[in-house]
Amino acid sequence: MKRTGKQIRKLHWLLLVVLTLQLLQGLFTLRNAPVQLLRVEDGWLDLQGEETDGLFQLEGRWEFYPEALYTSEDFAAGRTGQPAGEEVSPSDYAYGTHRLRIRATPGAYYAICGFSVDYATRVFANGSQVAVFGNPAETAEGFVPRVGYMTLPMCAGEDGIIELVVQYGNYAHKDGGHIPVLYLSTPQNIEALKAGNDLISLTLSGGLLLLAFYFLINAAMRLRAVYLCLVLCCVLMALRDQNFYIVHLLQGPPLFAY
Structure with missing residues (x-):
């Protein structure tokens, strides 16, 4: 079945999200000793x-x-x-x-x-x-x-x-x-663990703010309200404590483990 350009763009976004999560999980693994x-x-x-x-x-x-x-x-x-x-x-x-x-x-x-x-x-x-x-x-x-x-x-x-x-x-x-x-x-090890979490938290927040800036440009160029909603969602997610996602998501099994 031939995919449309819209479907291909969605697949590209999904692949980018998956690769980003894998990269952050790898960063966490390198920063901290095995548990x-x-x-x-x-x-x-x-x-x-x-x-x-x-x-x-x-x-x-x-x-x-x-x-x-x-x-x-x-x-x-x-x-x-x-x-x-x-x-x-x-x-x-x-x-x-x-x-x-x-x-x-x-x-x-x-x-x-x-x-x-x-x-x-x-x-x-x-x-x-x-x-x-x-x-x-x-x-x-x-x-x-x-x-x-x-x-x-x-x-x-x-x-x-x-x-x-x-x-x-x-x-x-x-x-x-x-x-x-x-x-x-x-x-000392607990402080190292928290420092590793903070590094990933800043990386995750920075990525969300960069994504918000991308959606803001799209909102200005395409004049579509949906992009402003995406900007708001990214900013709200970026400003909250990211440790929840680090503990409950990034410390879980790799996405391609199965």
Whole structure:
């Protein structure tokens, strides 16, 4: 079947988008060390004996306490209930608490980075508040939604235990409340990871602004409103935080992997 000139132009645009995504994914791979998986078992993560110079992605289930906003002091004083079973989903509850304990070398420093929990988050590390986004609350009236990219500093005490307590509030969406993708390593490696993300973010934003300029020229020359809509879309996408696309799109499997 013979293709028209309009169809060929569409194919050229699609090919350009695919090649651009592949290029950005390759750039991310070159900027950062390979990611290894670390498994959380029953709310515990064991780093003793692990070579922590690499970059690790946390997977597995943390201890989960539905409909309760606990702090580290509550756990230390025994003022908490029992954690929920694996069949219980955080998205079924408007608020709750996640808890992770890490066995590490005494005195060792680590950092965790990743997105906050949808749609409000407060994080404690060894009893100290280290991050807050919005206001997780027990009522919808006190709830303030906000998300963001967070970096959590951690230091193992004399007993080698690091405790992370994450409160969340979710009155905005049925899928909120789950612990997102988090990366753990030394503070130096985490900063290198963020620098790589920032480089790709700037590249992606710059490409979108260049595309907006191209559509603006087309709007001026062809006098068609559709190009102004494309300009607005590109500018809005370019001005937002691109880390979401980097984490959820560019770190996925290559587009031609299958």
